[in-house]
Amino acid sequence: MKNICVIGAGTMGNGIAHVFAQNGFSVSLVDVSQDQLNKAIATITNNLDRQVSKGAITSEVKESALNNIVTHTSLAAAVKNAELVVEAATENVDLKLNIFKQIDENAAASCILATNTSSISITKIASVTSRPEQVIGMHFMNPVPVMKLVEIINGYATKKDVTNTIIELSKQLGKVPCVVNDYPGFIANRILMPMINEAVYSLYEGVAGVEEIDTVMKLGMAHPMGPLQLADFIGLDVCLSILNVLHEGFGNPKYAPCPLLVNMVTAKKLGVKTGEGFYTYAKGSKELMVSERFKK
Numbered sequence: 001m002k003n004i005c006v007i008g009a010g011t012m013g014n015g016i017a018h019v020f021a022q023n024g025f026s027v028s029l030v031d032v033s034q035d036q037l038n039k040a041i042a043t044i045t046n047n048l049d050r051q052v053s054k055g056a057i058t059s060e061v062k063e064s065a066l067n068n069i070v071t072h073t074s075l076a077a078a079v080k081n082a083e084l085v086v087e088a089a090t091e092n093v094d095l096k097l098n099i100f101k102q103i104d105e106n107a108a109a110s111c112i113l114a115t116n117t118s119s120i121s122i123t124k125i126a127s128v129t130s131r132p133e134q135v136i137g138m139h140f141m142n143p144v145p146v147m148k149l150v151e152i153i154n155g156y157a158t159k160k161d162v163t164n165t166i167i168e169l170s171k172q173l174g175k176v177p178c179v180v181n182d183y184p185g186f187i188a189n190r191i192l193m194p195m196i197n198e199a200v201y202s203l204y205e206g207v208a209g210v211e212e213i214d215t216v217m218k219l220g221m222a223h224p225m226g227p228l229q230l231a232d233f234i235g236l237d238v239c240l241s242i243l244n245v246l247h248e249g250f251g252n253p254k255y256a257p258c259p260l261l262v263n264m265v266t267a268k269k270l271g272v273k274t275g276e277g278f279y280t281y282a283k284g285s286k287e288l289m290v291s292e293r294f295k296k
């Protein structure tokens with residue numbers, strides 16, 4: 001496999017394009033907005049520079065990675081020669097189904113169609129294509145260049161040789177693949193999101209403050225970030241939407257999102273991307289400050 005098409009140039013899409021390009025693949029990066037594509041290339045350049053300055057890669061690898069990426073605003077043109085398409089568009093079911101119909105119509109018959117969805121059913125996405133046996137979940141973690149895991153999700157119809165191809169490909173990217181089946185939240189978010197929800201409940205019920213909750217989990221369980229900081233990093237809207245998928249998918253009240261999380265999303269306090277969640281994020285500052293709302 002040589003030609004990869006990545007759809008969506010947001011945080012996940014640019015990270016996925018980065019790791020494929022760094023490992024010698026030709027990447028077509030697609031987005032509806034040229035502005036978003038330009039931002040993605042700037043982010044990839046910054047992240048490659050950071051790797052060069054840390055001695056993780058050479059400047060030749062950086063240059064060849066950047067040369068390996070071509071940007072497109074036309075999906076049809078970008079998927080034409082792809083052997084694998086990795087979709088990393090916004091986490092919205094209707095949008096993804098529409099994108100998969102278009103990919104299916106324009107990609108070669110042999111092309112494998114992967115989605116980076118964090119919680120939407122692979123089987124449902126596959127059902128709108130003419131090749132459900134070639135549709136698979138390839139769930140990268142943020143930040144993609146750093147995190148080792150690729151959660152590979154078999155849809156109901158995914159063929160074994162397709163899974164094996166994606167396992168091998170993930171290894172070529174220096175990642176560790178883990179194969180799971182297609183049930184709500186897969187494994188990563190089925191376990192991560194209830195932990196985040198429980199942290200929000202602990203705050204909501206006044207068991208402890210933001211810093212205490214995060215410090216317990218950082219120092220007590222060796223997590224690199226506490227669950228509330230991680231929720232801000234992922235985006236509180238994304239956390240809420242995944243919890244709703246778990247709640248609806250299993251019909252079990254244990255997944256019901258905490259009312260505080262729902263309120264924060266309604267108030268557009270979404271975490272890092274809006275500058276405020278459980279913490280506040282001033283531009284250019286690395287200091288972590290508890291949001292005014294949760295200060296004691």
Ligand code: CAA
Binds near residue numbers: 047054056140145146
């Ligand atoms: N590109 C390249 N390198 C990057 C990077 C990026 N975007 N972001 C960070 N790095 C590198 C840094 O250069 C640094 O490299 P060295 O170890 O060689 O020095 C290393 O990563 C650590 O970065 P920092 O020193 O800046 O900061 P840190 O030590 O606080 O680590 C972190 C930052 C890697 C994000 C760490 O806090 C962490 O692991 N957090 C948890 C992340 C996590 O849980 N992600 C999964 C979220 S869930 C998800 O993605 C899926 C979903 O469906 C919701």
